Amino acid sequence: MIYHNEIERFPAQWLRNLADAGHIDGPAHVDERSIVDVQPDDLADYTQCHFFAGIGGWSYALKIAGWPSDRPVWTGSCPCQPFSVAGKGRGTDDERHLWPAFARLIGECQPPIVLGEQVASADGRDWLAGVFTDLERLGYAVAGADLCAAGVGAPHIRQRLYWGAVRLGNSSVSRLEGWRENAAFKTRPEWLVSRSNGFADSVWHECLDGKARRIPAEPAFFPLAHGIPGRVGQLRAYGNAIVPQVAAQFVTAFMEAIQ
Numbered sequence: 001m002i003y004h005n006e007i008e009r010f011p012a013q014w015l016r017n018l019a020d021a022g023h024i025d026g027p028a029h030v031d032e033r034s035i036v037d038v039q040p041d042d043l044a045d046y047t048q049c050h051f052f053a054g055i056g057g058w059s060y061a062l063k064i065a066g067w068p069s070d071r072p073v074w075t076g077s078c079p080c081q082p083f084s085v086a087g088k089g090r091g092t093d094d095e096r097h098l099w100p101a102f103a104r105l106i107g108e109c110q111p112p113i114v115l116g117e118q119v120a121s122a123d124g125r126d127w128l129a130g131v132f133t134d135l136e137r138l139g140y141a142v143a144g145a146d147l148c149a150a151g152v153g154a155p156h157i158r159q160r161l162y163w164g165a166v167r168l169g170n171s172s173v174s175r176l177e178g179w180r181e182n183a184a185f186k187t188r189p190e191w192l193v194s195r196s197n198g199f200a201d202s203v204w205h206e207c208l209d210g211k212a213r214r215i216p217a218e219p220a221f222f223p224l225a226h227g228i229p230g231r232v233g234q235l236r237a238y239g240n241a242i243v244p245q246v247a248a249q250f251v252t253a254f255m256e257a258i259q
Contacts, residue, residue, distance in 0.1 A: 052079065061250075
């Protein structure tokens with residue numbers, strides 16, 4: 001069983017549907033409680049645990065990166081709203097600052113590998129520095145990279161900080177530390193090459209704020225009008241999701257560094 005923690009009902013059911021259809025590895029258990037209420041004993045029987053799971057971005061990224069379903073890993077993209085330039089700027093005072101709850105579970109369960117992501121704002125970088133400090137205190141070696149969705153051919157930027165941690169005592173730690181020195185917060189050049197991966201077909205769309213943005217020219221996105229079943233839930237879930245293709249590139253490089 002693979003554990004997913006997602007507090008919102010719409011993406012939680014989406015996760016179940018994805019697992020049932022084989023798009024993400026399963027069988028999947030979806031826990032709709034807040035991470036604050038999750039206890040270490042609740043996670044004892046799971047090889048993979050995905051927190052703030054959304055619509056399964058990390059699960060799908062691991063799958064397309066070739067991560068074995070029976071290889072232990074935790075993932076978690078903590079809410080970005082407290083640190084996003086589009087948010088209210090409350091930072092660690094925001095009730096959605098849930099890294100302390102995630103760190104508590106990491107510290108008590110000591111998973112061998114943890115992967116995560118955060119918005120690449122100035123506040124996001126400060127947040128990540130604190131995360132690195134906390135993880136090092138918990139006994140992990142950590143590294144990260146600043147990557148954008150356009151680097152894999154997506155029609156938008158979506159700049160994000162991806163990070164990974166390996167529990168000390170693992171023989172691969174020295175290699176990870178070397179990778180951190182040489183590659184942290186740098187995009188590998190080959191990642192900048194746009195690929196024909198489904199993002200190529202996009203169109204410019206005039207938004208209500210007066211700006212024009214490129215969005216995929218797929219039937220599911222048109223028409224942008226009232227009456228589309230589940231449209232609000234879909235857009236909200238999309239907005240909180242990572243781009244799996246970017247995460248997969250990070251996972252691939254991370255796997256190479258720790259092998």
